[in-house]
Amino acid sequence: MKQGPLAPTSQAPLPTSTAADGAVPAAATGAPTGDATVAAARSAAAEQGPDAQLTVQILRRTLNEIAGHGYANLQLERIARAAGCARSAILRRWPTRGALASAALIMLSDLGEIPDTGDLVEDLVEHTWCNATNQRRMRGADLPHPVWSVMSEPEVYEHFRHDFLSRRRDMGLTVIQRAMDRGELSEDVDAQLILDTLAGLTLYRVSLQSERLSREQIRPVVSALVENPPLREDSPARRDLPLGEGLAPVGRAAHAAAGTEPGAQAGPPA
Secondary structure, X not given: OOOXXXXXXXXXXXXXOOHHHHOOOHHHHOOOOOXXXXXXXXXXXXXXXXXXXXXXXXXXXXXXXXXXXXXXXXXHHHXXXXXXXXXXHHHHHOOXXXXXXXXXXXXXXXXXXXXXXXOHHHHHHHHHHHHHHHHHHHHOOOOOOOHHHHHHOHHHHHHHHHHHHHHHXXXXXXXXXXXHHOOOOOOOEOHXXXXXXXXXXXXXXXXXXXXXXXXXXXXXXXXXHHHOOOXXXXXXXXXXXXXXXXXXXXXXXXXXXXXXXXXOOOOOOO
């Protein structure tokens, strides 16, 4: 992957799948009890032994605590009683409430894979769909305190950003860099702003509005961004534009204006 504007936001390796990465506590979130992520987490915990099972149990109880009482009233003693362990067992795994709450959110989330269909629109649709799925799990149904809202706590967000969101961002940057390598997108494009826009779409629609969001609704938004993507502030194309004039077409729009296809040379075939 090229360095420069699309350098990964985190150099840490992506985590391998564990019980804590995959479980979805249906009782706390309203997720279907048949969710494959739940079965995978329970199976992994059973294979790894009692300690892994206790870790999953603590995180499940933490999610119940957040959903029922909110982060401000989160009590380690109550979680320990519900999980059947000592308070020290929790602190040995997570030294702060913020780290514990973040780990619980990560258990509820799916890191996913990097889409690689060969088409930027479809890759970004799949990347955004994973975001929407994760937020739907965190939204739950008729909870006194929606689980996703704990991310607004600075001490939780810092852990969640470092351990999960930065990895998801690196995956999105990889998708966009591949498109640049194929000639499907200009190197001047602001990849961060594209990903921010798509993340904002899912956060607002799914978490804040609690509305359904389908791939068919995501696709035209992605297509519009790919057809006329934002440029980086340091882009020569943007800097050289006279004040008040529109941006020159980039990405697919540029190819359409030139009569070429992404990755193809202009002019008639030899």
